[in-house]
Amino acid sequence: MTDPQLVLAEGVQRALAAAFGPEYAAEDPLIRPSQFADYQANVAMSLARRLGRAPREVAQAIADNIDIPGTVEISGPGFVNLTLSDGWLAAQAAEQLADDRLGVPVETPATVVVDYSAPNAAKEMHVGHLRTTVVGDALVRVQAHLGHRVIRQNHLGDWGTPFGMLIEHLLDMGEAAAVAQLEAGEGNPYYQAARAKFDSDPAFNERARARVVTLQAEDPETMRLWHIFMNATIRYFNKVYTELGVTLTDDDIAGESMYNHMLAQVCDELESRGIAVISDGALCVFPPGFTGREGQPLPFMIRKSDGGYGYATTDLATIRYRIQDLKADRIIYVIGVTQSLHLQMLFASARLAGWLPDEVRAEHVQIGSVLGSDGKMFKTRAGKSIKxxxxxxxxxxxxxxxxxxxxxxxxxxxxxxxxxxxxxxxxxxxxxxxxxxxxxxxxxxLALTGNTGPYLQYATARIRSIFRRGGFDPAEPHGPIVIGHPAERALALQLLGFGAVVAEVGEANAPHKLCAYLFDLASAFTTFYENCPVLKADSEEDRQSRLALAALTLRVLVQGLDLLGIEVPERM
Structure with missing residues (x-):
């Protein structure tokens, strides 16, 4: 099957070349949905001034030279209205029904690394982690479906100075009690208790600081305790992932600890090449184009004045590893919008170092906040984060x-x-x-009306009920498809856009566009069902055609929801 907009765009481009010369063959035809036709081409208005001709005259020249499977009409100041034939729509819908991929293209395979979820191991998962996890999982599903090699990366916050006090607190509690608390998702109380002792108990403070030194040296006993802490925490994370139905596993964990042995090398290499310089005792990269409030160059600090490392160091080691070792062609960071400047400086610094070449795409999928009904950050009435x-x-x-x-x-x-x-x-x-x-x-x-998950799930259940009542199997062949009623053509036209939407979601990291498409599809099916009797159709030909359209709608809805990570129950 062929995407209707692509067919029309190519037809208009051929007409432009025929009417005005081959240099116009690559002109954007500006195909848009229309209330007066299936689509309209708006290119005549944008092209008229360059050609020195009236827009309607340009539109007429396009219409005189166009060859599409449908009809063309000029309207208004120069709109080219395009209506596909019922026969063409029916044939394309039949091809889509016979296609295992439902028209979704298989793209040239690339290695796509997606960094998402990434909770802090020293604290429990809260609603703030919901979006990075859910959006990231939808993106990896789409990329994999488009034929790419997807590498999931759960960049846990599992290393650093706080682990000195966290490990010492584990020893004070006893291993079993600490594990029980962490597995129960009580990471925040655990952290708060450790922090309170660190701030008030000099002996505990001294022990915690000493423990950081042994952790950084990877002392065997300290590492054993660190693994106990981490394994208990990860078991809790996995409960959340299982409940959500996301595809992350333990094999996808690539926390900060993984890069610990690379940090000194990153700093040494950047300093020896003159890319990083000492500034006020700290080692910094100054990527061009980043300035502070007074116009001074903004530092990307990779080693503190006390010799310690920070997020910038780890993230540089991470991006270098993903490109040099994982062979990434594209890296997608699904991280909060507040990290925008940090990631911009990271990408710029990595490009300055030559670790992020021009042919590798590094993208920040910015994640906005989840709010409560009061418009503020979503919390309990007591003001605490909700687990x-x-x-x-x-x-x-x-x-x-x-x-x-x-x-x-x-x-x-x-x-x-x-x-x-x-x-x-x-x-x-x-x-x-x-x-x-x-x-x-x-x-x-949870509403069963409007643009909600339950509405779409209910739409699939309702289609399945049609087949149950009629004693038909939606997986069996039906048809041939015949387009007669306007609601049938509107449904077919919507169905044929599925492949293009999935490809757009993969290119633009925009799962909300797939949601909008599926909602429009479910709405188009509702209109079809209300106007075109299926089981009680006037003829067997109409019934088989409408069963085929219903089966195709069901498959597209189920596939689309699966790409979003949403399970579809048989009944509701």
């Missing part, structure tokens, strides 16, 4: 309660409640642009 696992469990409970009046046994209700609850939370996050803030509102998230 992510508790939030997910509440979503599951609320979703199951919505189904309480249905004729389901407890196990089925729990299974559907889990799928709907997680789908609601993830879709609410993914359906807004990743760099925007959004309000966390269970009532809106």
């Amino acid at each position: 992510l696992l508790e939030l997910l469990e509440e979503a599951e409970t609320r979703a199951a309660a919505v189904l309480v009046d249905r004729d389901y046994d407890e196990a089925t209700r729990a299974e559907i409640g889990h799928a709907v609850g997680m789908g609601a939370v993830k879709y609410a996050d993914l359906s807004v642009s990743h760099d925007s803030e959004y309000v966390f509102d269970f009532d809106r998230m």
Whole structure:
């Protein structure tokens, strides 16, 4: 099958070349949806001044030379209205139905590294980690589906000076008690207790500082204690990942500790090459184009004046490793919007060092905040961060309660409640642009109407119920597809855009565009279903055609939701 917009764009470009010369063959035809046709080409208006001709005259010349599977009409000051034929739409929809990939292209394979989730091992996961985890997981699913080699990287905060006091606190508590607290997700109270002792107990403070030295030297006993702490913490993280249904595993963990032995080498190399220089006792890179408030060059500090290393050092070691060892062609950092300047300076410093060549794409997928109903950062009434696992469990409970009046046994209700609850939370996050803030509102998230996860899940369940009532299998062949009613053509036209949308999501790191597409598709199906009887169609030909369109819609919805990481229950 072929993307309708691509067919029309190529047709207009050929017409431009025929009408005005081959130099116009690459002109953007400015194809846009139209309320008067399937699409319209707006290029005549933008081209008229260059050609010294009236826009409508340019539009007419395009229409006179165009060859598309449909009709062309000039309207207004110079719009070229393009309407595809019913026969062409039906044939393309039939091809899409027969295509295992539903029209999604397989791109030239590249190695794509995606850095996402990345909780701090010294603290529990909270709602702030939801977006980096959910958005990142959707992106890796899309990249993999497009044919790329995807390497997930969970860059845990698992190293540094705080681990001196965290390990000493573990010894004071006893290993078993500490493990139990960490596995329960009580990382914040654990950290706070360790910090309180560090600040108030001189003996503990001295022990913690000494422990940092043995940790940095990778002393065997200290490393044993560090592993106990980390393994307990990771087991808690995995509970959250399992509940969310994300694809991260222990094999994807590449925390700060992994790069510890590379930090001195990074500094030595940059200093010896003159890329990093001493400034006020610290070793800094000054990438061009970054200045402070008074116009002074802004430093990217890679070694502190006391000889310690920071995030900049680790991140430089990380990006070098991902390019030189993992052979990344593209690196996607799914990180909070507040880290924008840091990542810009990281990319600029890595390019200055020659570690990030021009042909490798390094991108920051900026993640906005999750807000409460008061428009402020989402917290408990007491002002504390809300545990992510508790939030997910509440979503599951609320979703199951919505189904309480249905004729389901407890196990089925729990299974559907889990799928709907997680789908609601993830879709609410993914359906807004990743760099925007959004309000966390269970009532809106769980609504069966509007642009929500449950609405889309319900749409798939409703299509399946059509096949159950008729005694048909949606996986069996139906058709041939015949387009007659306007609602049929609108549905077919929407279905044919699936492949282009998935490719756009992969290129632009924009899962909200897939959400918008799926919502429009579900809406188009609702209009189709209300206007075009399926099981009670006037003829067997119409029934088989409409069953084929319903089956195709079901497959596209299920595939699209799967790319977003959203499970689709058989019934709701």
